[in-house]
Amino acid sequence: MRRIYPGTVSAVLIAVCIVFLTACASIPFNGEKHSVQTKDDWKLTIEHFAPTGGEKKKYPILICHGLGANRQYFKGKDQESLIVNLTRAGYDVWLMDLRGRSEAGDTGYWFGKHTYTYSMDEYVHEDLDAAIGHVLAQTGAAKVNYIGHSMGGIIMHARLGTTKEERVANFIAIASPMNFLPYNKWTFTLYRMRQGMVLLPVLPLRPGAIMGSFIPEMLYAPFMNAFLNPENTDAQVKTLLMQRAINNISKPEIKQFIHMTENGGMYSADGRISYRDNLRNVSVPVYLMAARRDELADPAVVRDVYERIGSKDKTFEIFSRAEGYVDDYGHTDLIFGKQAHKEVHPRIIDWLNKRN
Numbered sequence: 233m234r235r236i237y238p239g240t241v242s243a244v245l246i247a248v249c250i251v252f253l254t255a256c257a258s259i260p261f262n263g264e265k266h267s268v269q270t271k272d273d274w275k276l277t278i279e280h281f282a283p284t285g286g287e288k289k290k291y292p293i294l295i296c297h298g299l300g301a302n303r304q305y306f307k308g309k310d311q312e313s314l315i316v317n318l319t320r321a322g323y324d325v326w327l328m329d330l331r332g333r334s335e336a337g338d339t340g341y342w343f344g345k346h347t348y349t350y351s352m353d354e355y356v357h358e359d360l361d362a363a364i365g366h367v368l369a370q371t372g373a374a375k376v377n378y379i380g381h382s383m384g385g386i387i388m389h390a391r392l393g394t395t396k397e398e399r400v401a402n403f404i405a406i407a408s409p410m411n412f413l414p415y416n417k418w419t420f421t422l423y424r425m426r427q428g429m430v431l432l433p434v435l436p437l438r439p440g441a442i443m444g445s446f447i448p449e450m451l452y453a454p455f456m457n458a459f460l461n462p463e464n465t466d467a468q469v470k471t472l473l474m475q476r477a478i479n480n481i482s483k484p485e486i487k488q489f490i491h492m493t494e495n496g497g498m499y500s501a502d503g504r505i506s507y508r509d510n511l512r513n514v515s516v517p518v519y520l521m522a523a524r525r526d527e528l529a530d531p532a533v534v535r536d537v538y539e540r541i542g543s544k545d546k547t548f549e550i551f552s553r554a555e556g557y558v559d560d561y562g563h564t565d566l567i568f569g570k571q572a573h574k575e576v577h578p579r580i581i582d583w584l585n586k587r588n
Contacts, residue, residue, distance in 0.1 A: 261307065261310055261311075261316070262279070263279040263280045263281040263282075263315075263325075263327065264279070264280040265277060265278070265279050265280075266278045266279070266280060266366065266370070267336065268362050268363060268366045269362065270331070270358040270359060270361070270362040271358060271361070271362065272354070272358050274331040274336075274346060274350075274354075274358070274359070275331075275336040275337055276328060276329055276330065276331060276333075276336055276359055276362060276363060277303075277328070277329040277333065277335045277336045278326050278327065278328045278329070278363060278366060278367070279303060279326070279327040279328075280324075280325070280326055280327075280370070281315050281316075281318075281319050281324075281325040281326075281327065282319065282324060283319050283321075283322045283323055283324050283325075284316075284319045284320055285319070285320040285321070285322065286320065286321050286322030287322050288322050288324070289321075289322045289323050289324070289584070289585075289588040290373070290401075290588045291373055291374075291375050291376055291377045291401045291402070291588055292323070292324040292325070292326060292367055292371045292373055292376055292377070293318060293323050293324065293325050293326065293376065293377045293378070293379060293584075294326045294328060294363055294364060294367050294376045294377070294378050294379070295314075295315075295325065295326065295327045295328065295378075295379045295380075295381075295384075296328050296330065296360075296363075296378070296379070296380045296381070296384030296385075296387070296388070297328075297329070297330070297381060297382075297383075297384050297477075298381045298382030298383045298384050298564075299382060299383040299481060299485065299489075300435075300437050300478060300479055300480075300481045301477050301478060301479055302329050302333045302334075302335070302476075302477055302478075302479050303327045303328060303329050303333075304472070304476045304477040305472070305473055305476075305477040305564065305567060305568065306327055306381075306567060307327075308469045308472050308473065308477070308567070308568040309466075309469060309568045309572075309573065312572075312573040313568070313573070314379075314567055314568075314572075314573075314577050314580070315327060317573060317577040317578075317581065318577075318580075318581065321581045321585070323377075323581075323584070324371060326363075326366075326367045326370075326376075328359075328363045330355050330359050331346075331350060331354065331355070331358075331359055332346075332348060332350065332479065332480065332482065333479055334438070334479070339480070341433045341434060341436075342433055347433070348433060348434035348480060348482035348483065349482065349483075349484065350482055350484060350485075351482070351484035351485055351487075351488055351501035352383070352386070352387055352390070352484075352485055352488050352501070353500055353501045355383075355387045356387045356390045356391045356394070356395075357391075357395070359387075360387060360388065360391050360397075364376055364378075364397075364399050364400070365399075368399060374399075375398075375399050375400060375401035376399060376400060376401065377400075377401055377402045377403075377404075377584055377588065378400050378402070378403050378404070379403075379404045379406065379580070380403075380404070380405055380406065380408060381406040381407065381408070381564070381566075381567060382406070382407050382408055382528070382529065382563065382564075383408070384406075384408070385403075385404075385405030385406060385407070385408025386408050386409070386410065386498060386507075388400070388403055388405070389405065389408065389410060389498075389507060389511060389514065389537070389541075390498070390500075390507040390510070392513070392514045392515075392516060393507060393510030393511050393512070393513045393514050394500075394505060394507065394510050394513070400516050401516065401517075401587070401588075402516060402517045402518075402519075402584060402587045402588070403514075403516050403517070403518045403519070404518075404519045404521065404580060404583070404584070405518065405519070405520050405521065405534075405537070406521045406566050406567070407521065407522060407523055407526055407528070407529040407534065407563050407564075407566055408520075408529065408534070408537070409498075409528070409529040409530075409533040409534060409536075409537070410492075410497060410498045410507060410508040410511065410533070410536065410537050410540075411492060411496050411497045411498065411508055411533055411536060412492060412493055412533060413530050413532060413533060426486075426490055429483055429486060432483070433483070434480045434481065434482055434483060435480060435481040435482075435483070435486060436480055437478050437479060437480050437481060438478055438479055438480050456470065456473075456474075457527070457562075458527045458528060458563070459527075459528070459562070459563050459564050460473075460562040460563060460564045460565045460569075461523075461525045461559060461560060461561060461562030461565050461569070463559065464525075464558075464559045464560075464561060464562060464565045464569040464570055464571075465562075465564075465565050465568065465569060465570065466568075466570060469568050473564070484501055487501070488500075488501055491503060496508075497509070508540065509540075511537060511540040511541045511542065512540060512541070512542045513542055514541050514542050514543055515542055515543055515544075516543060517543060517545035517546070517587055518541055518543045518545070518546045518547070519546075519547045519549075519580070519583045520534050520537055520538050520541075520546065520547065520548045520549070521534070521549055521551065521566060521576075521579075521580075522534035522535070522548070522549065522550045522551070523550070523551050523552075523560070523561035523562055523563060523565070523566050524550055524551065524552030524553070524554070524560040524561060525552075525559075525560040525561060525562045526561070526562055526563045527562070527563065528563045529563060531550045534548065535548060545587075547583065549579070551566060551575070551576060557571075557575050558570075558571045558575060559571070561576070
């Protein structure tokens, strides 16, 4: 019988542990970071991921995050992320942060060169303009494909409907409402908080990232469950979401969402322009994605966008068990759900491939 020495056993155990931990750990990946200046003197961060496989496609892709977030959640599943799947399919991907995100420089609460005084209108007219211009200048392309999640889609709906934006070839809006259902509990929770906002310069979500490290999930689960289907989201992805992907929300942004709750549609900050009514002016091909278990952007309000939008080439799809998917998707697990890389991302790529 072969004799096994203690040192050999230790070495084997260490090797096994390293393999196990490597397999279980979330290995972050990063692209080439670009600093972009807007015309009104704000800095944005855009991260570039070059294509890694397939035939290089005609148009690059610009991707934008949602309300109270930054670009990090698009990378939440590492090698199974939407970013990686797009680059493997031959797409040149540019992942952006809107203004007010910490990586481009801290925004002041009360004082400083920049404070939280911007609304979504600045995203629409300044940030998107600068980001699109930068991507086109870097790539030499004539147009971009655009993917926006939640508010990232709302601001492109607004831009395409109210400006003469001709640099967008195709548009994918993931769970992006232009109004809310009358019984949406989360928007009315925000509405009831509006008086207390007088005392705050900003809704300070970023310090809440500590919840992802030290506070038991059960205490903040009701908040999280509004943004995702917990049964369809891995624990490590939820932790990353809390620790790295949260951002403060300016009061003008909140006021626009409260105004949308009160008036049945998304308007400009001064209330003069109905971005929802202007959907009729959108003419580019649009893919509107909805999630059956979405507590923020119910499929009914995404369907409303589909009915109103002027595009002749438009697609509407609900991701649910009834449609043959593994689960009823939630608001953000359309991006990083357990099987999103097998079910949702291929649908995005297939839709884009037919138009690129």
